[in-house]
Amino acid sequence: MLAIRLTAEPERLDTLVLPVRPGVADDASAEPVPTGVTPPDGIVDEVAALIPVTRFAGRAGDLHTQWRPGGTPRRLLLLGIGDADEAAWRRGGAALVRAVKDETHVTLSLPEGIASDAVRGLVEGLLLGSYRFRLGADPDAPALTDVDLAVADPEAYEQAVTVAQTTARMTRLARDLTNMPSSVKNPQWFVEQVAEAVADLPGLTLRVREPEQLAAEGFGGILAVGGGSASGPRLIELDWNPPQADTHVALVGKGITFDTGGISIKPVPAMKLMRKDMAGAAAVVAATLGAASLRLPVRVTTLAPLAENMVSGAAFRPGDIVRHYGGMTSETTNSDAEGRLVLADALAYAVREIKPDLLIDLATLTGANAVALGTRTGALYSDNDQLAEDLLTAIRAAGESAWRMPLPNDYVEHLGSDLADLHSAPTQGGGSVLAALYLREFTGELGERWLHIDMSAPSWCERDDAELTKGATGWGVRGLLRWLATLD
Template identity: 85%
Template sequence: MLAIRLTAEPDRLDTVALPVRPGAADDAPAAPVPTAVALPDGVAEEAAALAPMARFAGRAGEVRAQLRPGRTPARLLLLGVGEGDEAAWRTVGAAVVRAARDETHVTLALPAGVSPEAVRGLVEGLLLGSYRFRLGADADAPALTGVDLAVTDPEAYEPAVELARTTARMTRLARDLTNTPSSVKNPQWFADQIAEAATDLPGLRLRVREPEQLAAEGFGGILAVGGGSASGPRLVELDWQPADARTHVVLVGKGITFDTGGISIKPVPAMKLMRKDMAGAAAVVAATLGAAALRLPVRITTLAPLAENMVSGAAFRPGDIVRHYGGLTSETTNSDAEGRLVLADALAYAVQELKPDLLLDLATLTGANAVALGTRTGALYSDNDQLAEDLLAAIDAAGEAAWRMPLAADYVEHLGSDLADLHSAPTQGAGSVLAALYLREFTGDLRERWLHIDMSAPSWCERDDAELTRGATGWGVRGLLRWLATLS
């Protein structure tokens, strides 16, 4: 990752970035913010003169560059910081790394009295905006390797920077896992990556169930979905159990390492990005690793049901009846509605065996999510108003977005089946709502303490935008870490 250093005495001044806020009135020019440390003579005055000449508005993420040959600094960056809150500074951080990609180092002079929350946002923006994923040679890689943050009291901001580093590192891990092509990423590979990441963090316990164990214990949904692939399914159980924990949370993430749609095969345009169909599992695993790294005093058990939904003579068929963990059965008339089958097993296991205080699942579950809410917003479902409000607040504070959707009672009748306990993919009603209602049937006596997020659309980004980079976004890691911190 990009090297970030807090310093009260900046010693690398080739490229200096200065914050600029919008004018106090609509017709007032933007103006540089007084910085915490001294600048070379004349720099502040030059920046003040440049801002109105460059028609600089000072919006968060706006950047203007000025070359100064033969002087120090040789390049001056004016950075719009908008309202100067955490979200604005997150956008600023991403803008800096893009504007200075051809520089090797930047010194960013922060305003006097800047809040730790703003510094946290800035560092997250720097580290997430500089993310790149490639398996081949990268001749176009940015030259930027380091950023100094100039402040009067570096020690005061160290905790905020460490929080940001951990959050960004785990978000980048989720992005790496999701971006990895399915020619590399199968259930066993994914389980191995989780095991490797967990070894670096003391206090984590890991169990991986292979197909034989899944069959012996009755995980029929996971086995059905993974049965058509040469790469057998897995169920990863990762447990963080600190001695001072008073709350136990189970996180469940959908982990379909590639989704052809099975016998109900997808058209090619819909299939080409199906390496991202395990983004929910990547997010909950990364959030758990982050909680362990931060030593959060909350017990977290993460379940990642992993399978590859392929077409073969062993694939499950439309019309098959699947018996889930605990005994409930599903009629499966659409093999492309596979994610809810593996989640159902994991939810039922969590309720019956783990008995947590809270239960949350995260899944790239339906295209209907994007139809309802667009490409940046997850759909949140819960019967518990307070839990939903708390989770939405954490997601918003983290710079992600979700919207609460209804668990409409009049849709429940569509889940009925003539052959099984439930119909897994009814054709009537709103797709994302029906998927959530189906999952709720497996939450037992935790129904009032369960949350579900359908996050297919925001798990992927088609272009760089603020701290998001093209490809996997790692959506959910930041919001979950904020939420888990509130539970502790």
Template identity: 75%
Template sequence: MLAIRLVPGPDRPDTLVLPVQPGGPDRPAALVPTAPPPGDEVRAEATALLPVARLTGEAGEVREHLRPGGTPARLVLLGVGAGDEPDWRRAGAALARAGKDETRITVALPPGGAVALRGLVEGLLLGSYRFRMTEAGGAPALAEVDVVVDDPDGLAAVLATARTTAEMTRLARDLTNTPSSVKNPEWFAGQVAAAAADHPDLHLRVREPEELAAEGFGGILAVGGGSASGPRLVELDWRPADARTHVVLVGKGITFDTGGISIKPVPAMKLMRKDMAGAAAVISATLGAAALRLPVRVTTLAPLAENMVSGAAFRPGDVIRHYGGTTSETTNSDAEGRLVLADALAYAVRELKPDLLVDLATLTGANAVALGKRHGALYSDNDQLAADLLAAIEAAGERAWRMPLPADYVEYLGSDIADLHSSPDRGAGSVVAALFLREFTGDLRDRWVHVDMSAPSWSDDVHAELTKGATGWGVRGLLRWLATLR
């Protein structure tokens, strides 16, 4: 991973990056004033290059100019758009990709620079991410970035926050990208244990199949029953002494989803290693909260199972008894995520009694049908809670859209043989799944948020700070939101 340090001035850099802002109808793109400014010769040369290089200043534009025998030997002009955090994030990602053949670069920031620094650092670290299980092709050469700011000590906390946020997002990407030939519930729980060991203040409990059976986690056991790799329930707890608010985060953790007996077609099954992206996000956010020592108690529940086809798999038409006793009829074993989440939500309400309850899940394909590939679908009966979380998600550079919970759709959940029908075939797939989950939130119903993030958990191409593959969606938004709680 890139080493990033704050410096008060450039130390005869080989490669100097200068930010460029857009012009207007009557003025060309221009260099952004930096602190300290580049030398007169470099500034004049860069200014003269702007029209020749046809820079507009749009965020993510990169132009390199060689200066043989000069210092710096390379001058890079970097478009930073409006200069807000998203544009700096986009610029940082573009710079990481453009500089892959460099070893070390120096980037000059404007005075103050907190917004620019956070965006740049997150962009650099997320844009340079890559996941490979082979050494073929080698790693990018870029290893060090010096960031020139006017107050290195004063901005150290901003750098630490940005670095931690990006590192936790990269962890979520790693967990999600890992093939399911490696990643089963036991492996995932082991990865959490290894990461949590770096934070002695974290409390970890992993329930294995025998404990799940003894305590009545029927949904997790049903979904995981068809696999040779038994299910788990990970409970990770960050308890700062000064916390006044307790948040429980729940993340769907299906380490591979065949669809069970309601088996998926091959095209729909190819990427089902990503079906635990919700669990990866909430675990990583909790580790981030501990690393940043946020003054809010965070308990994460990650129900982990592998939904496989075998003689032990649960069947369409089965009735499942969830934690706490509620029963559900399921006629589609490919609607398994809500079954494991129901157990975790019921446990959180009955035993943990938090102030706020949030779940993230790669739950339905209907999410992408409604909102496309880059938005999560957010559901809540609490207007303020929904607005606060949406604002944090947006500020973090992620996207979500609030969806309705229509009262008249609740009747779709009716069953002749159980308390609820978990997978009624009545349309509105993402909405009905959310309504089903709400039935397990008890007296926290008005303090609960569900986010269906199946679509934005994976990117099919490179876009801004996203790389192809797992996005780590949710980590950045959750950390922003948790940082606002007291």
């Protein structure tokens, strides 16, 4: 990641960035923002003269570069900060880091009295906007390695920068895990990455169930979905349990490391990005690692059921009956509705054995999510109004997007099966809603304290946009960490 430093006395001014805000309603001219650290002589007047000539509007993320050969600075950038809130600074940070990738060092002079949450947004934008994932040579790799944030009182913003760096580092980890091609990424590989991360963080415990333990304990959904692959399934149980914690949260994330659809095989266009089908597991694991890094005073137990849904003579069949952890059974008429089968096991285990205060699951579960809400918004389901509102507030503050969807009880009859307790993939329509209702059946006494997010669409981005980069977005990590920080 970029090295970001707070300083009251910037030493390098070769490339200097100054913030500019839009004019007031009756004045179209933008204006430079007074900064806590005085720029070199004459720079403020030069910026004021440049703004009307360049018609610089000062919208969040707007940029203008002025080259000054032989001068100090030799390159001056105007950065639009729009409303100057956290979201605007996050967008501005991402735009800046892309614009100066040919530089090795940049100094950004921050406004006087800038809010801590604005600094947090800026740092997240810088670190997430600079993210790249490649396994081959990268001839266009950015040169930028250092960003100095010039501010009169650096100590006042140290905590905001630390939180932003941790949040961005964990979001980048979730992106790395999700972007990795499935020729590398099987369930055991995912386990190894988590074990490596846990080794660097005191206070975390990791338990991994392999196929033999899954069979002995009755995790039939995970075993069914993973049965067709040469790479056997796993179940990660990761626990952060600080002594001062009064609240216990269980997080569950879908971890299908590749999804062919099984015997109900997907067409090639729908299959080629199925390395992202474990983005839910990546998000909850990264959020738990982030909670441990920040020493948040809340207990977090994360379950990540991992499996490859492949086609072979050992694959489960449409029409099979699966017996889940705890004994409930599912009729599986569509092997491409596999994610809910592994989640059902994990949810049932959480209810029976972990017994948390709150139960949250994230999953790239249905294409219906994108049909209903587009490509940037997760579908949130819960019968608990307060829990839903609290998490939605945190998600939005973090710069992510979700929308609460209904859980209509009159749809539950569609889950009926002639052979089993439940039908896992009804065909009556409302695919994301029915999937959520199916999962609710496994939440037992925690049903009133459970929340599900279908985040299939926002887990991936087809182009760079603000702090998002093309590929995996790490969706959910920022929102979960923001929410966990409100609990005690």
